[in-house]
Amino acid sequence: MVRELSTLEQVAGLLGWDQRTYMPTGAAPDRALQNSVMAGIIHERLTAPRMGKLITILKKQEIPQDGTVILREIERKWKRASNVPASLVKEISKTGALGMEAWAKARKNSDFTQLEPLLDRMIGLKARSAEYIGYEDKPYDALLDEYEPGLKTGDMETLFKRLTGKLAPITRKIFDEPVPKSAIPADIYLLEDQRTFLSALAAGMGFDLNYGRIDLSAHPSTIGCCRDVRITFRYQESSPIFAIFPIIHEAGHALYEQGFQEKHFGTPLAEAVSMSFHESQSRLWENMVGRSLPFWTYYYPQMQQVFPKFKKVPLGAWYREINRVTPSFIRTEADELTYNLHIALRFEAEAAIFSGKLKTEEIPQFWNERFERYLGLEVPDDARGCLQDIHWSGGEFGYFPSYTLGNLYAAQLWDAARRQTPEIKGRIAMGDLTVLRDWLRTNVHRHGKRYGAAELMKRITGSEISEDYFIRYIREKYSWVYDISLGAAPKIKIDR
């Protein structure tokens, strides 16, 4: 039954991939129907009386260790699914479909009021579903739990407070520095050439094309698992930068999906720990590795071969180019430093909404005030403000924090990888990414959902999850990039 569910999820995934890549536009209504029928079947199978019965029986039996993990995870899923009435699930998915449509329009016209009624309805529905799912402390916990099992609003609040507190002085200092000039030579960077280089990058990281593909789509994504993992990218002919980092990011996700043990395929032991852990893999590759000097020491000459215009740009200029920090309105275009401020703002809005402190109509004002406080910019319109992301209109509350957690986990893992395999940077500079990949395989990927996020992190790094690794990473890197002092790196105690 568990494997069948996983098979059905693969099918749903493929439909999603097709929708993003090759589906003819006119087929959208049919695809919506297909998605909802598939979601219905998955829900029906998961909440079938037989499933409940099996879980109850198995809980009384002594089962092998792998079995306990599988049982624990399926029970978690089953509980979540059976606690929420099917009618509410349907209502949410319908409102979500309408909401996303309204969002697209509202964003185009930069008018929050066009989304407001549907968003308000969605918030009401999600609040109701939180009640059904249940929580100990705050309703928002129930929503967070979907993306990061076990995470509590309170923990997140403290974490974000500490993180923003430490980030603020760093960003302020960097904002005061002159912005480096763009180093991208004006040229037409043909898709075919970009594709050649991107494929080489993904393959170099270890993305297995016998079990995957790379295609184009409006928004980069990774879809699928196990023997069929697909990544997509977008590009601009004016600069290869728009495709390079999304590809590294998505390939990071894909390596996780390709890194599970074959014998566990179709079970929670071949699934990611959480959304945040998934994001840690993509961020680690994209930022810690993909925006590092060792990485480009090897790959930059290759890039110069594919794009000869870059022969005039020295490696150092390229490195500064890809690590430029500037305050910007749009989250997806933000650098790794300010990115977390964008997320903090979203988290605060979500937490306020679900504790009843923020009304739907007050979102724009809340957004704009916080944004100015964190990033020092005045939001010119809703399109560049609270309407920029699709998540809320689709009902995905609780998702955003996992982006920041992903950043923090990535820094902590990167720190451990470097300590445990000191040769790693040197190997990367020689174009050998296998040391890191194998380290991630052994320490993260192969475990699937065996451990929860906190436990896994502790096992790997010897310490609790903390924002300090990220802060230290940022300080080290940007004091070098900007040649300024960003204060002492925080001392980190390793209790192993």
Next chain:
Amino acid sequence: MSEKRDSCVNMAASKEYRELLEMIKDLSTLEQVVSILGWDEQTYMPAGGAPDRGTQKAAIIGIMHERLTSKRMEKLIRTLKKQELSPDGQIVLREVERKWRRALSMPLELVKEITRTGTMSVEAWARARKSSDFRVMEPWLNNMIGLKMKEAEHVGYDDRPYDALLDEYEPCMRSKELDALFSRLRYKLVPIAEKVLDAPEPKSTPFTGDYPWDMQRKFIADLCGGIGYDMNCGRIDLSAHPFTTGSARDVRITVRYDEKNPAYAIFPAIHETGHALYEQGFREKYFGTPLAESVSLGIHESQSRLWENVVGRSMPFWTFYYPVMQRTFRGMKKMSLEQFHRRINTVRRSYIRVDADELTYNLHVMLRYEIESAIFAGKLKTGEIPEFWNDRFERYLGIEVPDDTHGCLQDVHWAWGSFGYFPTYALGNLYSAQLWGAAKRKVAGLEDRIASGDTAALLWWLRDNVHRHGKRYCASDLITKATGERPSEDHFIRYVKEKYGNIYGISL
């Protein structure tokens, strides 16, 4: 006023009927999902994804079977049979019941056994074909025939077991009827084919130069779009074997290509577009019901053949499109329209069905039909297939089969267990000629319009007379309604006589 009418409609559609509609629409949606899985498998799926894809398809098909044969479905069908339904409702119920009966009649174990044996036997077929040795696949084929015989017994038939298999692809058709039709066709066709094959081949020039795929792709997209394929609800990709898949708002075709020979891609593209036009020609309000499904494989094939051969290999069609093609491919500047037309209509003796011209094609199909019906009448043993094949082949086409690869091992159908499929190819040819005859009578100046690039008049005639009806009528009734005559081989005979008499300059 309008409210009142609405309530009438609602009253007419009982609660049970609405539930049935919902159930079959879900089934049709799942069918679309299977289509996408199949399409992806043939086009973009990474090689390593193959084993999982098998599991995925089986899971969805299993769910469909589960739902089709559910208690609720049975109850709805039984209840609705006692209710008075609208004419549309009657068709929907008739077709759902037909499908339901077939699904229910088959023990799940047998369905699984056939699927399993099919996979093994296709694999054995590939090996047998490589070594050109029928004996390699014989045991598997023998198993499959035994299983299909069982299937026929479970499904049931009035006259012959083969009818039960035929019924899956060509509902309402019986092998007795096919025997008569095909023997008349053979009697008339063989002498014509002989005459044409013996006549000196008209001069034509071979294709020279290169035809880069990018340019072929553009030309094909223009061509298929030009004859009405709606690319907003469809797309064209590459695959090893051309096919059409999907329904409603998502109908996709694939082609293959050869950079030395543009015809290699063009005709499959037109063929598949013919299929796609049928799928895109149903009425939107019926999407997801049998009223937006094809009548039969024979009728489906009539649409592809009509566009591919009757239109796509005709002088009027290329009068418009050849100059476009010449502008696209410089290599064709030196070939005249007449030469090109002769080139795409050369009749030759050949071993392979899929390479055969439209004149000899039906002989290839009839041979297969005779073997199938002999097998399921118990008159032919599996081990005797190669000999039977080679004998008949020589009789019909006048050449000796050199080996099994060029003979009874060339097609995958039997290995899959698709017995009863082949005759629909020939039926498609006959239907297409008959439909074309009627369209020419009914649409004034049809060929001139095609010669000026206007194929819309033909498409609309097909939409009105074939597509929009979905499964409302069975094949022979549909043809009768559209053409004013029962299905007959005469139209096809007349069509080939006229066409090849002209091209070969002989009297037929």
